[in-house]
Amino acid sequence: MKKIINNPENYVKEMLEGIYIAHPDLVTYTADDVHCLIAAKKVEGKVGIATGGGSGHLPLFLGYVGEGMLDACSVGDVFQSPSAEQMHAVTKAIDSGAGVLYIYGNYNGDIFNFDMAAEMADFEDDIKVLSVVAGDDVASAGPSAPGEKSTRRGVAGIFFVYKCAGSAAANMMSLDEVKRVAEKASANVRTMGVALTPCIVPRVGKPGFSIADNEMEIGMGIHGETGIRHGKLESADQITDEMLEKIISDVPYTAGDEVDVLINGLGATTLDEQYIVTRRVSKNLADKGIKVHHFYVGEYATSLEMAGMSISMLKLDDELKALMEKPANTPFFKQI
Amino acid sequence: MKKIINNPENYVKEMLEGIYIAHPDLVTYTADDVHCLIAAKKVEGKVGIATGGGSGHLPLFLGYVGEGMLDACSVGDVFQSPSAEQMHAVTKAIDSGAGVLYIYGNYNGDIFNFDMAAEMADFEDDIKVLSVVAGDDVASAGPSAPGEKSTRRGVAGIFFVYKCAGSAAANMMSLDEVKRVAEKASANVRTMGVALTPCIVPRVGKPGFSIADNEMEIGMGIHGETGIRHGKLESADQITDEMLEKIISDVPYTAGDEVDVLINGLGATTLDEQYIVTRRVSKNLADKGIKVHHFYVGEYATSLEMAGMSISMLKLDDELKALMEKPANTPFFKQI
Amino acid sequence: MDKSYIQKLLKCIKDIMAENRDYLIELDSVVGDGDLGLTMSDGFAAAYTAAETFEDSDIGKLLYTSGKAMSTAVPSTMGTLMASGLMNAGKVLKGKTQISDAEVAQIFSAYMDGVINRGKAKVGDKTFLDGINPAVEALNASVEQGEPLAAGAKKAAAAAETGYKNTNTLLAIHGRAATRGEASRTLLDPGAAVAMLIMKAFENSIE
Amino acid sequence: MDKSYIQKLLKCIKDIMAENRDYLIELDSVVGDGDLGLTMSDGFAAAYTAAETFEDSDIGKLLYTSGKAMSTAVPSTMGTLMASGLMNAGKVLKGKTQISDAEVAQIFSAYMDGVINRGKAKVGDKTFLDGINPAVEALNASVEQGEPLAAGAKKAAAAAETGYKNTNTLLAIHGRAATRGEASRTLLDPGAAVAMLIMKAFENSIE
Ligand SMILES: Nc1ncnc2c1ncn2[C@@H]1O[C@H](COP(=O)(O)OP(=O)(O)O)[C@@H](O)[C@H]1O
């Protein structure tokens, strides 16, 4: 395990201390617990948006707390949910009467704890809490029936849900409206990923799985969940086309549709490679008559030092487009 | 070699095409050559700032072209200088009468080509060109005698030189003044790095050097140049303290000094680790009475997918501090 | 029975989880991430510590408080589910300082309901429920027939063990195991093993 | 001699670099990044192509143009230095359409000056200069003594080879090799090998 760390037991705590040192103007914490991260500035009357999840995915999840996006994030150990108590603590800190929306990824532990936290906030503090669970990974399960909850895992596409909901809240929309927007974004975003190498959870000290030399795992989850196929490593163009195929057929798209696209690096994959993929996405979509409104390229949701990348696409309408365009200022995402 | 690429011969060209697709509002190119990258908006009467260098270091060098920083970047093949002709082409494109400043890292190939380009611009177009060569890597050579050129390699610390000079130019200072500011920033910045794994140049296909399991190379250059010592991988706190020791004793610092600090990931090292280092830097400097004005944390200058990181420190005075605080909007660096 | 019995029950659960820590780690390493031995021993230790030092004689509040302590200590899937079980048992028994054998059985029914409410799984989904559900049924039947609690506890423990042993015929549809699809079927479910251990601890607490 | 000789000279250099491509790659792989065989064969090929198709009879302009073509084709250390050599020779001979033996020798002096102006290295720094400098001295001495150019070229080629062979006693202080410090001393310098090849090509061009 080649990592620049101290005692693995303190990995998350020390990382968080670094976060507060580097971004004092944007984030702070509540309940005397560094895992309970909240925005430095509270906007009175605004719907609060909280997220949370395991560590090991920076800039997810905490990196999107700040102006114009999220108000809080409870932070768990690497690949582990934070506790309901921690979620409850940030909920109390960010509510200013307009209620709180939870937006988080579709994982068992997170769901159970966010549900418990919502009950606590309701029972103990009379705070109205609603939840939107993001499940954008088309590789993780088939589409769910209309009205049914997605059984798909949440991955990098949650960025779009954060951004749309964050802009809606900044526009002083009501809790129900912010939830509607988050659900709309969530319903219109799809992600596919590919992994080339495993990653190492610091407390475990060795990879939890392996990918053969010269092989790739298409559709692997961000904790190493099995993908939909593994095979020989192909060219960037081939990989991109296969991933887009899966994304596009799932929605489906027709010529004239407009999208925002996120090309996301999982950790060790260079920005060069991400731009080589960007180039192919642009060509592929142009051929289908799908118009790209904006490309976001970089590390938006990682799996520690895993090599690999994902493509997320958000199908836009006028409302989502306007919300995506609003400025934001967080430790990891700044839009001017 | 596990990379998401097409034909390695097209690596840089395809990467650049992706850049122009993703950031059309910020950058474009001149001379019909994608390697000749210039800012999308030209500010009349402003001193132009051009940089350049080999690929494989994104966001260096091209990622800092945009509003409030650089005006052009000529882009070479991986770890290879661009040509004098390409530098000459961007020079012509960005000059608006106030002259052009070249800022680039201290490498043979780059120096020879920038010098040749400056002669061409002078001879052929009567454009006044001055140059500042950044050499911030304290591990690469001893300090140079007063008035002598630094024999040190340029690494991540060039970010500070770009930012200070870019702000000075945006303030419509003269060419001589912008050069003075760049030289002052350059004289006050020091960097130390550590590498944990090698990287692979796409056209070569295999690592150019190796670092034993459980070993690290303190002071290794961003192309794999030999460091000042290799040894067993130590804790984040130990590594940080050793690097700071080298940086601080080179300047030297005294209690009460104020600095900007850049914690830079080389490619595969997680943001978590960079924040764990941030935490230690903060403690270490606080003990010495050195005040941190601002931390910059993330991948600012990489070596493809190398694992490792570097610490850069810029000693501030009132002028540099004000220049560092100005807003900027480039593909990779946005400051609000 | 009063609060001291509940404390004893939680001590028995905590002890059995500590004894079976490595066993659970091993089971969860095959299908999941291997943390179950740690989360169950740490989690029930936290629940017991909260119960042991609890001042009030309200059995419901004691159960609720120990559940909340567990949820804070181990926010994993099973940690939160077990905490939800304790908290729901607490809500159902709120206000009681003395409980009958039937009410002891009710603790386990309520515990199971708490897990179902939180986890939304069904019997047969290859989870904790496939261990606890046959045990709760056996216990309720025994108590209804007027048998002594010790007999019911014994039957419940046996039923939980059988339920656990049968999980290697079921397809996982929740959590990490589900990502393996059909490959998960022949494996034993770690959560159901926890149900078996809880019911064994219940048996121990009556002897 | 007129422009056609210069074209022949550049053809000889281009040919010898193509023949020694692998030799230069091997040399540069030991101390540097291994690209020298590619950059020298590609670079002098570009220089020759520009010279071959050059319309004007001005020898200076021809040299300058071929140098510029080379700098565009191969912007590496040696690529840019060799281009600078050609361009400086071009500046010095600008306006000439016919040149004497002494002026042929001047091409090499000017070439070396161009490299020195660009690279700021000194003889003894374990670079190209340690191959070219003894050759230029030998050539100038021979021409001054009124020997035929063929004799001078032969002496120059021999001097360059000796200079190159002696570089394994020098400490590198420029470029990638310098990062190895003392460990660089016993190695031969690839750039000096290029000087030897250029002078051999000169010898070939006269025969
Ligand atoms: N929805 C659910 N309802 C009940 N039990 C569940 C549910 N989902 C998973 N489980 C149980 O949780 C066990 C795994 O728990 P745990 O190791 O804590 O999960 P993780 O480490 O993935 O958070 C499974 O063996 C299964 O019995």
Ligand SMILES: Nc1ncnc2c1ncn2[C@@H]1O[C@H](COP(=O)(O)OP(=O)(O)O)[C@@H](O)[C@H]1O
């Ligand atoms: N300043 C200099 N002046 C003359 N020759 C130099 C100078 N620096 C380096 N060289 C020569 O360049 C050679 C390496 O050239 P090249 O392979 O093109 O370098 P790189 O691949 O590092 O750009 C060295 O062997 C040396 O002879």
Ligand SMILES: [Mg+2]
């Ligand atoms: Mg990374």
Ligand SMILES: [Mg+2]
């Ligand atoms: Mg990276």
Ligand SMILES: [Mg+2]
């Ligand atoms: Mg587990």
Ligand SMILES: [Mg+2]
């Ligand atoms: Mg070389």
